[in-house]
Amino acid sequence: MKSQSIGQLALAxxxxxxxxxxxxxxxxxxxxxxxxxxxxxxxAMSWNITGGxxxxxxxxxxxxxxxxxxxxxxxxxxxxxxxxxxxxxGILAGAAMGAFIGALAFRYGLRGSxxxxxxLAFAEVLRICASSFEFTGGGSGLQLKLAPGLANxxxxxxxxxxxxLLVVVAVVMILTAxxxxxxxxxxxxxxxxxxxxxxxxxxxxxxxKVQAMAISGAFGGLAGVLYLQLWLFIDSTVVYxxxxxxxxLIGPIIGGAGTVWGPLLGTLGLHLLGExxxxxxxxxxxxxxxxxxxxxxxxxRFLPQGLVGLAGKFGAFTKKKEAxxx
Amino acid sequence: MSSLIFPAVLSGLMMGAVYALVALGLTxxxxxxxxxxFAHGSLLMLALYAVYFLWYHLGIDPYLxxxxxxxxxxxxxxxxxxxxxxxMSSGSEQNVLLITLAISMIIDNLALYFWxxxxxxxxxxxxxxxxxxxxxxxxxxRVIAFCAAIAVAPLLWCFMAYTxxxxxxxxxxxxxxxxxxxxxxxxxxxxxxxxxxTACVAxxxxxxxxxxxxxxxxxxxxxxxxxxxxxxxxxGSLPGALIAGLLLGVIESLCGLFLGESLGQIGIFLAFILIxxxxxxxxxxxxx
Numbered sequence: 262m263k264s265q266s267i268g269q270l271a272l273a274x275x276x277x278x279x280x281x282x283x284x285x286x287x288x289x290x291x292x293x294x295x296x297x298x299x300x301x302x303x304x305a306m307s308w309n310i311t312g313g314x315x316x317x318x319x320x321x322x323x324x325x326x327x328x329x330x331x332x333x334x335x336x337x338x339x340x341x342x343x344x345x346x347x348x349x350x351g352i353l354a355g356a357a358m359g360a361f362i363g364a365l366a367f368r369y370g371l372r373g374s375x376x377x378x379x380x381l382a383f384a385e386v387l388r389i390c391a392s393s394f395e396f397t398g399g400g401s402g403l404q405l406k407l408a409p410g411l412a413n414x415x416x417x418x419x420x421x422x423x424x425x426l427l428v429v430v431a432v433v434m435i436l437t438a439x440x441x442x443x444x445x446x447x448x449x450x451x452x453x454x455x456x457x458x459x460x461x462x463x464x465x466x467x468x469x470k471v472q473a474m475a476i477s478g479a480f481g482g483l484a485g486v487l488y489l490q491l492w493l494f495i496d497s498t499v500v501y502x503x504x505x506x507x508x509x510l511i512g513p514i515i516g517g518a519g520t521v522w523g524p525l526l527g528t529l530g531l532h533l534l535g536e537x538x539x540x541x542x543x544x545x546x547x548x549x550x551x552x553x554x555x556x557x558x559x560x561x562r563f564l565p566q567g568l569v570g571l572a573g574k575f576g577a578f579t580k581k582k583e584a585x586x587x
Numbered sequence: 588m589s590s591l592i593f594p595a596v597l598s599g600l601m602m603g604a605v606y607a608l609v610a611l612g613l614t615x616x617x618x619x620x621x622x623x624x625f626a627h628g629s630l631l632m633l634a635l636y637a638v639y640f641l642w643y644h645l646g647i648d649p650y651l652x653x654x655x656x657x658x659x660x661x662x663x664x665x666x667x668x669x670x671x672x673x674x675m676s677s678g679s680e681q682n683v684l685l686i687t688l689a690i691s692m693i694i695d696n697l698a699l700y701f702w703x704x705x706x707x708x709x710x711x712x713x714x715x716x717x718x719x720x721x722x723x724x725x726x727x728x729r730v731i732a733f734c735a736a737i738a739v740a741p742l743l744w745c746f747m748a749y750t751x752x753x754x755x756x757x758x759x760x761x762x763x764x765x766x767x768x769x770x771x772x773x774x775x776x777x778x779x780x781x782x783x784x785t786a787c788v789a790x791x792x793x794x795x796x797x798x799x800x801x802x803x804x805x806x807x808x809x810x811x812x813x814x815x816x817x818x819x820x821x822x823g824s825l826p827g828a829l830i831a832g833l834l835l836g837v838i839e840s841l842c843g844l845f846l847g848e849s850l851g852q853i854g855i856f857l858a859f860i861l862i863x864x865x866x867x868x869x870x871x872x873x874x875x
Contacts, residue, residue, distance in 0.1 A: 366863075374622050377684055385811055386860065393850055393853065550695075555689070565677070
């Protein structure tokens with residue numbers, strides 16, 4: 262286990278300082294923008310479980326996000342179920358979808374390009390289905406009734422929404438840390454490093470991978486439900502679109518895949534960058550994605566362990582130079 | 588209804604040939620580099636715009652543009668692999684995958700910025716002249732696309748089987764280290780492969796333009812079908828890609844006929860999930 266360095270602590274402290282600073286920001290724009298970034302950060306944390314710890318790069322995490330959002334929305338709109346029940350159902354539906362995709366893909370040991378393709382195709386199948394059937398609202402999507410109140414999980418006050426999101430993000434990060442340092446986490450990392458060796462040591466790798474997909478699905482579904490409760494409206498492009506899948510993987514890779522803080526740091530950093538670019542060039546939609554892509558390529562080349570790995574090089578408490586070249 | 592099935596199958600075959608052509612490039616790259624090129628659809632879109640602008644500004648017929656666009660896109664593919672993907676990926680397959688995704692994001696969003704999301708079509712009058720084949724009427728442009736795409740597959744196969752470059756590509760695909768030892772320039776071979784894959788897309792663009800529309804998102808619709816084609820045919824298999832492309836074209840056309848136009852693509856993805864369930868190595872793929 263690598264020990265924390267001063268650089269990493271400083272990076273985490275900067276993120277926390279920013280998140281607290283948003284409460285005191287002069288313009289409400291900051292809070293609105295950070296709320297969106299935090300929801301994406303939860304999807305990024307979801308991707309981080311499979312992609313970061315397990316080395317299973319999904320290119321279709323929108324499948325999990327969208328399933329969570331649609332499960333909750335269908336229950337609430339079509340069956341009048343309470344929002345809290347919908348919330349729980351969304352998380353469960355995400356987990357079930359994750360386990361389903363995982364069980365299918367891993368049954369044949371699909372990895373690398375193949376796994377990336379399969380996940381991408383699943384998200385796309387779900388997107389087309391959601392936009393084609395009456396049950397899911399078809400092309401016009403699903404709209405929740407506006408009814409602010411704790412019982413309906415809708416809050417008119419942005420500050421309350423923001424605080425609730427911060428709590429959710431903190432919980433997901435604590436869960437991630439618990440997973441990372443648990444026996445299960447060690448198995449998952451073993452699968453990433455050398456699956457054959459892990460199997461030879463008696464680890465049921467198929468089971469570990471499917472479980473990881475289920476956990477990832479629960480987090481992804483959670484993010485989808487958060488989006489739904491915030492905007493009260495979803496359609497197939499918004500929640501099953503490829504933009505979500507892309508954002509889910511870019512944040513952790515730039516922040517540091519397989520770390521607890523990486524997804525949050527990467528997502529916040531990218532969104533700040535994208536927002537800054539929007540102010541410089543206001544009439545260029547999609548420009549933020551061009552920037553993300555350039556940052557991604559540079560990060561792959563120059564920051565193999567992401568921002569967290571970079572920060573780790575500054576002021577390490579222990580002077581051991583291990584695992585860097587491994 | 589039954590009188591409609593035969594024309595639907597034929598028109599599905601026409602479209603399927605183009606799917607096959609796009610997938611041939613993709614499967615060739617996969618067979619050698621073992622990565623899926625996520626920028627494939629974006630390169631197709633770029634090629635479509637190139638052919639369109641050649642026609643619009645210089646009045647060059649899309650079919651006559653083939654000798655211009657094909658080498659240009661071969662060079663583009665070669666340069667992308669040699670100048671960007673190889674140096675930036677540090678040799679990791681996952682990084683290559685992510686870099687092709689990043690390239691597609693850059694191309695797509697720049698296209699959206701410069702060319703806006705307006706749909707464009709080339710009005711090439713003769714492309715919609717109909718040809719009668721066994722009682723079914725088909726647009727001339729589609730028939731030409733079908734014949735050309737079908738002709739490319741054996742050409743590519745012969746190239747791989749009988750030329751020195753083809754042997755080098757096959758050697759690198761099978762055993763990279765060994766190929767390097769006998770003096771094959773692996774980086775050059777990778778780039779050649781990427782170039783050929785991109786040239787396939789450029790050819791597809793020349794054949795598509797007369798009877799198809801262009802938007803910055805057009806590549807996306809093709810590339811998903813191409814992904815399915817590559818998986819159905821068996822990843823890395825050229826004949827597999829050809830057969831699977833034709834098959835998917837027919838599936839799409841029949842689903843469109845029976846379930847309604849907008850649901851045509853559902854059939855393709857259902858096929859995809861079924862393959863995954865029962866035969867993930869594809870029709871002609873090697874067992875994994």
